[in-house]
Amino acid sequence: MENIQLQDQLNMEKTTLISKLKETIINVPDFPIEGIQFKDITPIFLNPKLYEEVIEDLANFSRGKVDAVVGIESRGYLFGIGIAIALDVPFILIRKKGKLPPPFVSEKYDLEYGTSEIEMREGQIKPGQKILIHDDLLATGGTTEAASRLVEKQGAIVSQFSFLIGLKDLEGQKKLEQFGAEIYEVLQF
Numbered sequence: 001m002e003n004i005q006l007q008d009q010l011n012m013e014k015t016t017l018i019s020k021l022k023e024t025i026i027n028v029p030d031f032p033i034e035g036i037q038f039k040d041i042t043p044i045f046l047n048p049k050l051y052e053e054v055i056e057d058l059a060n061f062s063r064g065k066v067d068a069v070v071g072i073e074s075r076g077y078l079f080g081i082g083i084a085i086a087l088d089v090p091f092i093l094i095r096k097k098g099k100l101p102p103p104f105v106s107e108k109y110d111l112e113y114g115t116s117e118i119e120m121r122e123g124q125i126k127p128g129q130k131i132l133i134h135d136d137l138l139a140t141g142g143t144t145e146a147a148s149r150l151v152e153k154q155g156a157i158v159s160q161f162s163f164l165i166g167l168k169d170l171e172g173q174k175k176l177e178q179f180g181a182e183i184y185e186v187l188q189f
């Protein structure tokens with residue numbers, strides 16, 4: 001009985017969080033190019049209490065399940081560091097090409113046009129570690145797929161993915177199925 005009540009309360013809190021986020025995140029049509037519905041998350045940071053609630057929700061998904069959090073430049077840092085602090089585990093940065101001093105490991109990936117590359121300082125991930133890969137938004141999944149290859153290349157295990165936003169029409173989750181990790185999106189558009 002008590003468990004049911006607790007579950008009801010958690011479900012209610014989650015529903016409230018999602019509605020607050022939907023009121024806060026701004027949809028910008030045709031940015032940066034025609035046809036894209038850009039999700040502007042910057043107003044979340046005007047509201048420290050809301051930010052705290054998002055971190056709590058994301059940290060609850062990963063508590064006791066990972067040894068480190070990997071965040072993807074740049075918006076992946078905004079919540080990634082907060083999650084790592086809440087879980088008391090290390091935070092490891094993935095940066096875009098050319099920003100990190102050597103030694104680093106890198107991974108190329110395809111964009112809609114051309115290719116891109118991400119990098120991580122060598123030795124920060126330890127072989128066998130269970131890793132949460134976090135980013136603010138999952139669109140096509142290309143960036144997160146490359147991040148996962150970078151993590152696996154170093155002998156660590158991609159255990160979980162978390163995102164603030166999932167864009168369901170772009171089927172990014174499908175691209176991530178190959179890694180066999182749990183996936184969590186706070187909300188979907």
Ligand SMILES: O=P(O)(O)OC[C@H]1O[C@H](OP(=O)(O)OP(=O)(O)O)[C@H](O)[C@@H]1O
Binds near residue numbers: 139
């Ligand atoms: O699922 P995908 O199709 O790969 O797209 C999602 C990625 O795109 C955005 O980052 P962006 O490259 O715009 O960089 P930013 O975080 O520095 O703004 C977003 O923060 C994700 O990292």
Ligand SMILES: Nc1ncnc2[nH]cnc12
Binds near residue numbers: 139
């Ligand atoms: N629609 C979108 N809104 C914000 N960031 C994005 N990154 C990739 N697609 C995006």
